[in-house]
Amino acid sequence: MCGIVGYIGMHRAADYLVNGLSKLEYRGYDSAGIAVLENNKIRVEKCVGRLDALRTKLGNNIPEGNIGIGHTRWATHGRPSDLNAHPHVAGKFAIVHNGIIENYLKLKEELLAKGHEFTSETDTEVVAHLLEDYYEGDFEEAVKKVLRVIRGSYALAFMCEDQPDMIICTKKDNPLVIGLGDGENFIASDIPAIINETRRTFIMSDGEIATVTPDGVWIQDINGVPISKKVFIVSWNAEAAEKSGYDHFMLKEINEQPKAIRDTVSGRINLEEKNIAFPELCWTEDEMKEINKIFIVACGTAYHAGIVGKYYLEQLARIPVEVDIASEFRYRSPLVDGNSLTIVISQSGETSDTLAALREAKRLGARTLAVTNVVGSSIAREADQVVYTYAGPEIAVASTKAYTTQLLAMLMLSIYVARLRNTLDKRTIAGLVTALANLPNAVEQTLKHTETIKGLAEKYSPCNDVFFLGRSLDYAVALEGALKLKEISYIHAEAYAAGELKHGTLALLVPGVPVIVLATQEDIYDKTISNLQEVKAREAEVLAIGFEGDSSLENYADHVVYIPKTDKYLAPMLSVVPLQLFAYHAALVRGCDVDKPRNLAKSVTVE
Secondary structure (H helix, E strand, O other), rough: EEEEEEEEEEOOOOHHHHHHHHHHHHEEEEEEEEEEEEOOOOEEEEEEHHHHHHHHOOOOOOOOOEEEEEEEEOOOOOOOOOOOOOEEEEEEEEEEEEEEEEEEEHHHHHHHHHHOOOOOOOHHHHHHHHHHOOOOOOHHHHHHHHHOOOOOOEEEEEEEOOOOEEEEEEEOOOOOOEEEEOOOOOEEEOOHHHOOOOOOEEEOOOEEEEEEEOOOOEEEEOOOOOOOOOOOOOOHHHHOOOOOOOHHHHHHHHOOOOHHHHHHHHOOEEEEOOEEEOOOOOEEEHHHHHHEEEEEEHHHHHHHHHHHHHHHHHHHHOOOEEEEEEEHHHHOOOOOOOEEEEEEOOOOOOOHHHHHHHHHHHHOOOOOEEEOOOOHHHHHHHEEEEOOOOOOOHHHHHHHHHHHHHHHHHHHHHHHHHHOOOOOOOOHHHHHHHHHHHHHHHHHHHOOHHHHHHHHHHHHHOEEEEEEEEEOOHHHHHHHHHHHHHHHHEEEEEEEEHHHHHHHHHHHHOOOOOOEEEEHHHHHHHHHHHHHHHHHHOOOEEEEEEEEEHHHHHHHEEEEEEEOOOOOOHHHHHHHHHHHHHHHHHHHHHOOOOOOOOOOOOOOOOO
């Protein structure tokens, strides 16, 4: 969850390190620090708090060396503090780390017995002391010895005072990218940190060890076998990762959803033939008919997209689907086999639990498909097949455009599978394809209700509790709406299937409590209205979301936000937009940090 940067070259390293960390602060903001080799000695500057605190500490006293590493932390082992901040130093070595060293306590006990003295509560400091303990003059060999004894997940970057011309870095289960410059090279946890410097990159794979110098990058495995890497050219520009005039990344990304949808459908919908195509998939009709069960595995917002995907696949492709939280799937001995398809969904493609679930499914013989936003990510590399969402970089911790493009990918995938299995007629497919082509415009129309939604958010932002209700696909979207509200505004929010009201939920409704009701599914619309009336009978205040033209909603709800009329299967991609905006504006009124909510990080790369 932490952010790592590194620089070696002809320029002042600290300038890139601090700027690079500013692009990665979404990965962690409990503390920040840099280590620079200055006058043949490692100088470390670090402090608790956000990156601005480090900038203030540095002032005009900027380290002058041309080699350095940096880190922005999301605390796992040890509270946020100056001592627990990275980089960590032992002897001639400085290191930064993203991940968890699972056997650090045993290793620490052994090092303490040898006389090593520790200054932090972190698992990471153990790695620095191991490096010092193993070092006999060969930096690379000492790193390899460390990697042979540590267990867990990590991205690591190492510096040594005896080697002023190299940084060594490696990874397992956590992302790491090397940017290739001219007489200088860069290291980062994610591409936004290097995109201003270069578009030529190496995407590191698990087990690879890179020795980075100003003039080149040497990559090998732990046994010293050279590894040939293909240069990956980043196709998007730096502006795509900036705010572009918006007050927050989250608001920018909410408003980018029409473009993200257009990019995701591009090349996949054929309006002339009224069909869906996935050129990147090579499934046959026979293969699809062999699939007797699908497992969708994900975490957080992606898990909510998976619940919507279950509705799509079961109703359109007529295949039984189970949806699992990734951290539960891998430990419940899932009944998957060669006739199962496991679909894993992850925005970053690096989500630790989802990656582990993917590996477990493959171990059990299942076919696998990844739905992800990041080309070259670990999940994308390890799955049998990949569907990219093309949402573009998403910086805000609370996911918005990644979620809508995940829904879109799942719907298109369901239509594609349904066609292979002959479970949908051509007329139905043609109607869905037409609706998909119109979806970006429909989202743009929905975004025009921003001021109305802002007013409602301001009205209800003082509330301590908000409830979300819906049935069928509306219930799945209600789950995401509740998550958005609680993760950035810190309002307690819960989503319930509307039909469950009488089974306990009604006990929580008191006069004045806001209840957001989604009513877009025509086949169960009357049932939803009945549930809405039950809420009103308890004098709760109802904010309803429904289709334009549904004037009857105003008879039952205190407030109504209308979305353009569309096919019921596309409704989730429209109805979630008011919920995203509601959460955003409620958080603003409450003075919350919208892009960086407390205790959360963007990419969850530890279990």
